[in-house]
Amino acid sequence: MSSKTLASGAAAPSVERQHRQVRKMPTKQLLGLAGILGFLLTWELIPRLGLVDPNYLPPASEVIAALIVDFGLTAFWVAVGETMKAWFLGLLMAVAAAVVLGFIIGSSNFLRKATNSTIEFLRPIPSVALIPLAVLMFGVKIESSLLLIVYAAFWQVLIQVLYGVADVDMVANNTARTYGLGRMARIRYVVFPTTLPYLMTGVRLAAAVALVLAITAELVIGSPGLGREIALAQSGGAISGMYALVLATGLIGVLINMLMRFIEKKTLSWHTSVRSEVFV
Amino acid sequence: MQPDPTQAAPEAMLSVRGLKKVYQTDGGDVEAVRNLTFDLRAGELACLVGPSGSGKTTLLKCISGLMAPTEGEVLLSGKRVSGPPKKMAVVFQEYGRSLFPWMRVRDNVELPLKNQGVPRAERDRLVDEALEAVGLSHVPRSYPWQLSGGMQQRVAIARAIAYQPEVLLMDEPFAAVDAQTRADLEDLIRTVWKKLGITILFVTHDIDESVYLGERVIILSSSPTVIQEDIAIDLPEERDQLETRSLPRFTELRHHVYEQIQLAKKGDRPAAAGTPSAGPTPAAASGADVA
Amino acid sequence: MKTLKNLGYLLGLPVILILIWWAATLETENFFVPTPASLVETFAEVWFGERIFTDVLPSIGRLAVGVLVAIVIGVVGGVLIGSVRWLRALLEPTLEFFRAIPPPVLVPVLMLLMGITDTMKVVVIISGCIWPVLLNTIEGVRAVDPVLSDSAHTYGVDGWARVRYLVLPSASPQIMAGVRQSMSLGLILMVISEMFASSSGLGFAIVQFQRSFSIPEMWSGIVVLGLLGVGMSFIFQWAERNILRWYHGQKEVENAA
Numbered sequence: 082m083s084s085k086t087l088a089s090g091a092a093a094p095s096v097e098r099q100h101r102q103v104r105k106m107p108t109k110q111l112l113g114l115a116g117i118l119g120f121l122l123t124w125e126l127i128p129r130l131g132l133v134d135p136n137y138l139p140p141a142s143e144v145i146a147a148l149i150v151d152f153g154l155t156a157f158w159v160a161v162g163e164t165m166k167a168w169f170l171g172l173l174m175a176v177a178a179a180v181v182l183g184f185i186i187g188s189s190n191f192l193r194k195a196t197n198s199t200i201e202f203l204r205p206i207p208s209v210a211l212i213p214l215a216v217l218m219f220g221v222k223i224e225s226s227l228l229l230i231v232y233a234a235f236w237q238v239l240i241q242v243l244y245g246v247a248d249v250d251m252v253a254n255n256t257a258r259t260y261g262l263g264r265m266a267r268i269r270y271v272v273f274p275t276t277l278p279y280l281m282t283g284v285r286l287a288a289a290v291a292l293v294l295a296i297t298a299e300l301v302i303g304s305p306g307l308g309r310e311i312a313l314a315q316s317g318g319a320i321s322g323m324y325a326l327v328l329a330t331g332l333i334g335v336l337i338n339m340l341m342r343f344i345e346k347k348t349l350s351w352h353t354s355v356r357s358e359v360f361v
Numbered sequence: 362m363q364p365d366p367t368q369a370a371p372e373a374m375l376s377v378r379g380l381k382k383v384y385q386t387d388g389g390d391v392e393a394v395r396n397l398t399f400d401l402r403a404g405e406l407a408c409l410v411g412p413s414g415s416g417k418t419t420l421l422k423c424i425s426g427l428m429a430p431t432e433g434e435v436l437l438s439g440k441r442v443s444g445p446p447k448k449m450a451v452v453f454q455e456y457g458r459s460l461f462p463w464m465r466v467r468d469n470v471e472l473p474l475k476n477q478g479v480p481r482a483e484r485d486r487l488v489d490e491a492l493e494a495v496g497l498s499h500v501p502r503s504y505p506w507q508l509s510g511g512m513q514q515r516v517a518i519a520r521a522i523a524y525q526p527e528v529l530l531m532d533e534p535f536a537a538v539d540a541q542t543r544a545d546l547e548d549l550i551r552t553v554w555k556k557l558g559i560t561i562l563f564v565t566h567d568i569d570e571s572v573y574l575g576e577r578v579i580i581l582s583s584s585p586t587v588i589q590e591d592i593a594i595d596l597p598e599e600r601d602q603l604e605t606r607s608l609p610r611f612t613e614l615r616h617h618v619y620e621q622i623q624l625a626k627k628g629d630r631p632a633a634a635g636t637p638s639a640g641p642t643p644a645a646a647s648g649a650d651v652a
Numbered sequence: 653m654k655t656l657k658n659l660g661y662l663l664g665l666p667v668i669l670i671l672i673w674w675a676a677t678l679e680t681e682n683f684f685v686p687t688p689a690s691l692v693e694t695f696a697e698v699w700f701g702e703r704i705f706t707d708v709l710p711s712i713g714r715l716a717v718g719v720l721v722a723i724v725i726g727v728v729g730g731v732l733i734g735s736v737r738w739l740r741a742l743l744e745p746t747l748e749f750f751r752a753i754p755p756p757v758l759v760p761v762l763m764l765l766m767g768i769t770d771t772m773k774v775v776v777i778i779s780g781c782i783w784p785v786l787l788n789t790i791e792g793v794r795a796v797d798p799v800l801s802d803s804a805h806t807y808g809v810d811g812w813a814r815v816r817y818l819v820l821p822s823a824s825p826q827i828m829a830g831v832r833q834s835m836s837l838g839l840i841l842m843v844i845s846e847m848f849a850s851s852s853g854l855g856f857a858i859v860q861f862q863r864s865f866s867i868p869e870m871w872s873g874i875v876v877l878g879l880l881g882v883g884m885s886f887i888f889q890w891a892e893r894n895i896l897r898w899y900h901g902q903k904e905v906e907n908a909a
């Protein structure tokens with residue numbers, strides 16, 4: 082009996098392993114795919130069965146067809162380009178400003194205390210409150226979008242950088258000192274690596290927020306981009322077209338999330354296991 | 362109950378029959394436990410020793426019904442265990458993670474009783490007694506993470522005691538506490554055991570501890586695991602950290618267990634491997650061997 | 653002495669900033685920027701009156717209802733989806749997609765489906781705020797410590813008691829992180845829904861001022877929104893401090909070690 086178990090025990094792993102990689106891993110993805118298909122099917126059926134007026138909610142197939150048509154249009158890609166341009170420039174400016182200010186404020190106890198009340202007051206102000214100002218100052222130009230995006234994204238990054246700089250381990254810092262590392266060297270080898278994961282979290286959150294504000298500006302103010310196209314499609318009665326554009330913004334959102342997670346993973350491969358997300 | 366060679370002895374509180382556990386992982390199957398059979402009588406205090414990775418935690422998880430064995434079964438008072446039984450408490454190896462960090466010490470100890478609908482007055486009494494027993498009556502309003510490692514472990518033990526289990530499973534509970542606390546906790550376990558008359562299965566990898574604590578020591582082989590040896594500990598009932606440990610008999614038993622574990626580590630498997638070992642205390646003789 | 657110093661830290665920078673603003677508007681009449689005094693004056697004039705009842709309170713009401721409903725649905729749904737493995741695998745990609753859609757695009761969609769009503773505005777807020785709470789709850793429920801979960805199991809803590817004493821508290825740090833995102837999203841959506849499709853409410857009022865070039869009034873509206881944001885942030889911090897006291901305490905201990 083014992084020899085039999087031994088034999089099967091030895092043979093099992095290799096067979097199982099091959100089996101597993103083909104079969105077990107994809108079940109999750111398959112279920113996820115089934116979920117998406119189920120959602121699309123429900124969407125298809127709701128207007129077809131007359132639960133909702135198809136004039137207001139066209140079936141999924143029509144919307145997807147409209148999206149595919151969009152993919153062939155230059156105007157669509159121009160709008161996507163405008164949105165992405167505002168998103169990228171806004172994010173870049175916000176991150177640059179927040180990193181510089183974050184490191185300056187974070188590394189001085191005095192500045193940290195002195196700015197605290199102001200930061201806590203300015204941060205929760207919703208960036209959409211600036212819409213009328215943006216309209217007055219810039220009209221429907223990209224600067225309007227940028228004002229909103231930068232304001233919203235800036236705080237996300239700044240707060241994370243401040244947390245990160247504060248998180249620097251005193252023991253690590255003092256160890257570095259005893260080995261004679263100077264101020265710059267300590268920032269390079271101790272402060273920066275500690276802050277990096279926080280910074281990446283901030284950038285990821287800011288990237289999502291920046292997209293929201295880019296679309297908002299286009300939708301409400303009318304600066305060029307997908308958001309404006311959506312508003313135009315809606316008021317022009319191109320309902321399938323409007324839903325197609327909404328789907329497109331969702332796809333862009335998913336792509337941005339994936340990109341950010343990818344960058345985060347690349348830069349923090351050494352760190353992710355040590356640190357879970359900080360909830361602030 | 363059919364007449365079967367693997368039949369539990371009628372007076373057995375806990376019996377493990379031909380237990381086998383194979384983990385299915387992405388990297389293939391891992392046979393953690395091959396074939397384990399043993400019984401614990403009601404009111405017995407048995408220690409389980411074995412090399413690291415020999416499947417002690419796995420065994421405990423199967424006994425406590427947290428995990429289904431691949432083969433074989435676990436019987437509690439003759440009934441097959443298929444989920445966590447009501448009258449069993451487990452103190453986990455990772456004690457720090459087994460306490461609810463959002464509850465104060467007292468609430469942690471009280472929760473299982475509250476959940477069972479034990480009336481308030483009764484509950485208060487049990488919790489007070491348990492905290493008293495582990496010497497923690499002074500910190501009921503602290504959070505677990507405000508306590509030292511040894512204190513956290515005592516909270517976990519208090520929770521188990523207050524629950525009034527008939528069977529108590531402990532998984533290397535003292536692995537991370539200092540020597541002094543450890544000695545105190547060992548005596549605490551003996552006291553509680555005598556007072557409540559419960560059945561205890563105590564997992565450890567500390568040979569001295571197993572001999573000092575147990576009425577019986579079950580030695581596991583290295584993985585894939587079978588029982589290497591099952592020894593009765595014939596030390597006096599009253600144990601004392603200094604006196605008991607300096608008895609010649611203590612040294613002999615310790616020596617013997619040590620040798621067996623060394624053998625186990627070398628992969629030397631007992632002759633009986635694969636076949637179920639005999640009754641609950643077959644090994645009194647082998648203990649005498651050394652004498 | 654100590655309190656004086658803290659007061660200095662608290663008010664120092666704000667006072668300096670206001671002084672700079674005052675000095676800058678002292679000399680030249682800037683069309684876009686009112687003086688501090690005129691802003692304060694306009695603020696009192698515009699908002700301490702009927703407007704509180706016609707614009708401010710209804711907006712706040714819709715916001716509160718929307719955010720609260722979103723939190724409840726998000727937490728309940730999250731616990732459910734997070735506890736059932738196949739359900740999570742089934743729904744997660746779809747939910748991730750919904751989370752990725754920038755919520756403001758829901759305004760024109762829901763306007764179409766529901767018309768311009770109060771319900772529509774509340775639904776906009778709900779359908780935008782639900783995702784951070786839902787997905788964070790799922791994540792938090794999934795990450796319950798296995799040892800803790802086993803402990804609860806062996807002591808017979810199952811069913812509702814398990815949710816109440818184990819799952820919810822253990823997921824609460826993540827849930828609160830989601831709630832925080834939801835609250836700021838909710839404010840944004842409240843404003844947008846009123847700017848886009850409304851004849852009353854804070855967002856509408858501010859856009860009206862801007863269109864009629866009533867600059868001090870417009871600024872005073874921005875200040876109201878700012879105060880609302882700060883107020884919500886205070887409420888959140890207060891709630892968080894109470895709910896997550898243990899969590900912050902534990903983190904402190906861990907960091908000190």
Ligand SMILES: Nc1ncnc2c1ncn2[C@@H]1O[C@H](COP(=O)(O)OP(=O)(O)OP(=O)(O)O)[C@@H](O)[C@H]1O
Pocket residue numbers: 384385386391392393411412413414415416417418419420454566584
């Ligand atoms: N969840 C799991 N999945 C796969 N393999 C596992 C799992 N848990 C344990 N194992 C494997 O089973 C074997 C026994 O593990 P177990 O934790 O039971 O050992 P142990 O005797 O408790 O060790 P220690 O004394 O170090 O606590 C090990 O080889 C381990 O790698």
Ligand SMILES: [Mg+2]
Pocket residue numbers: 417418419454532533
């Ligand atoms: Mg173990």
